[in-house]
Amino acid sequence: MITLNVNKKIYNVDVDPDTPLLWVIRDTLGLVGTKYGCGVAQCGACVVHMNGEAVFSCVTKVSTAAGQKVVTIEGLSEKNDHPLQKAWLELDVPQCGYCQAGQIMSAAILLKENKAPTDEDIDAAMSGNLCRCGTYLRIRKAIHLAAEIQRKGGKSQ
Amino acid sequence: MKTYTKRNLLPKKSITVFAIIIMVIAFMSFGLKNKSTIITARVENIGKDSIESVAAFMEVYKVLLSPRCMNCHPSGDVPLQGDDSQLHNSLPKRGKDGKGIYAMKCSNCHQSTNLEGLHKPPGHPNWHLPPANMKMVFQGRTPSQLAKQLVNPKTNGNKSLQQLIKHADDGLVKAGWNPGEGRTVPPLSHEAFKKAWITWIEKGAYAPKSK
Numbered sequence: 001m002i003t004l005n006v007n008k009k010i011y012n013v014d015v016d017p018d019t020p021l022l023w024v025i026r027d028t029l030g031l032v033g034t035k036y037g038c039g040v041a042q043c044g045a046c047v048v049h050m051n052g053e054a055v056f057s058c059v060t061k062v063s064t065a066a067g068q069k070v071v072t073i074e075g076l077s078e079k080n081d082h083p084l085q086k087a088w089l090e091l092d093v094p095q096c097g098y099c100q101a102g103q104i105m106s107a108a109i110l111l112k113e114n115k116a117p118t119d120e121d122i123d124a125a126m127s128g129n130l131c132r133c134g135t136y137l138r139i140r141k142a143i144h145l146a147a148e149i150q151r152k153g154g155k156s157q
Numbered sequence: 158m159k160t161y162t163k164r165n166l167l168p169k170k171s172i173t174v175f176a177i178i179i180m181v182i183a184f185m186s187f188g189l190k191n192k193s194t195i196i197t198a199r200v201e202n203i204g205k206d207s208i209e210s211v212a213a214f215m216e217v218y219k220v221l222l223s224p225r226c227m228n229c230h231p232s233g234d235v236p237l238q239g240d241d242s243q244l245h246n247s248l249p250k251r252g253k254d255g256k257g258i259y260a261m262k263c264s265n266c267h268q269s270t271n272l273e274g275l276h277k278p279p280g281h282p283n284w285h286l287p288p289a290n291m292k293m294v295f296q297g298r299t300p301s302q303l304a305k306q307l308v309n310p311k312t313n314g315n316k317s318l319q320q321l322i323k324h325a326d327d328g329l330v331k332a333g334w335n336p337g338e339g340r341t342v343p344p345l346s347h348e349a350f351k352k353a354w355i356t357w358i359e360k361g362a363y364a365p366k367s368k
Contacts, residue, residue, distance in 0.1 A: 040274070040278075053264070054260035054265055056265055059268065061268065106259075121259075124261065125259035127261060128249070128261050128265075128266075
């Protein structure tokens with residue numbers, strides 16, 4: 001039995017310790033906001049937070065996450081009012097939407113560590129997240145807007 | 158009869174003789190000093206052998222320039238990847254401490270151990286590049302440049318020669334010989350590499366001549 005702390009809730013799961021965290025989050029816990037894209041840490045659709053870092057849950061064994069603080073897109077904010085979520089809605093960022101949870105989770109780490117990122121900072125921070133619809137320019141714009149909302153006191157993680 | 162004035166108290170001959178004596182003493186003392194320098198240098202050089210040292214380094218060089226070592230000692234700020242040493246997919250950046258930046262930190266994908274499966278991220282608990290303030294570049298270095306870089310604490314991570322010897326057994330260094338599926342190991346075994354590494358250092362850590 002493995003004990004997980006996901007979105008501040010404690011779960012005891014009976015799974016193989018080598019199971020990728022992504023599988024447990026989606027199939028065992030039913031938190032399906034986090035997506036499966038490639039399974040080899042190449043696309044970023046599966047990004048969740050573990051102890052404040054953006055980990056690729058498709059290559060993170062569930063045993064590594066045992067006892068750590070995991071946050072998924074469902075737990076990023078209580079009322080879907082994280083500055084990034086507000087900016088995403090404001091600018092209609094998603095097209096098909098499949099990669100967007102991973103995009104937002106990666107961007108949240110950027111904004112936590114850099115309150116006023118430049119285009120260059122954003123490109124460097126987001127280079128692990130692919131979007132086959134090509135929404136990159138709207139993502140970049142939304143991150144700038146979210147940084148502004150955050151600086152004005154908008155709720156953050 | 159000779160007369161001596163105040164300005165000329167000694168005869169010219171005596172002055173010449175004194176000067177010759179002083180010069181002889183000076184030459185002798187220089188000779189002694191040179192001899193002692195040679196003796197000291199000989200004591201310091203016991204066991205040193207530039208030919209053996211350089212030959213060992215050329216073996217070391219093959220390993221350091223192999224993808225398993227060089228890929229994390231790139232000339233730019235993006236690590237390299239694969240047996241063809243292409244730029245790392247997703248272009249992660251070195252960052253100040255060599256551990257990446259923001260959502261692109263090495264350990265976000267590289268776990269503490271290798272993942273099963275072809276070309277999946279290899280692992281080590283301390284996966285990183287050299288830090289931004291001392292990049293310790295291997296890529297593109299000639300044998301001469303790399304040898305000089307490796308022995309200089311200002312360019313080798315502040316390591317003494319003794320610390321360099323120990324570095325051959327560093328966990329991340331040894332990870333090069335356990336690269337995960339789809340990657341070749343360095344051209345020498347770790348044992349042979351370590352032997353060449355230590356021989357290079359103990360025989361004097363000589364740098365090959367630059368061409």
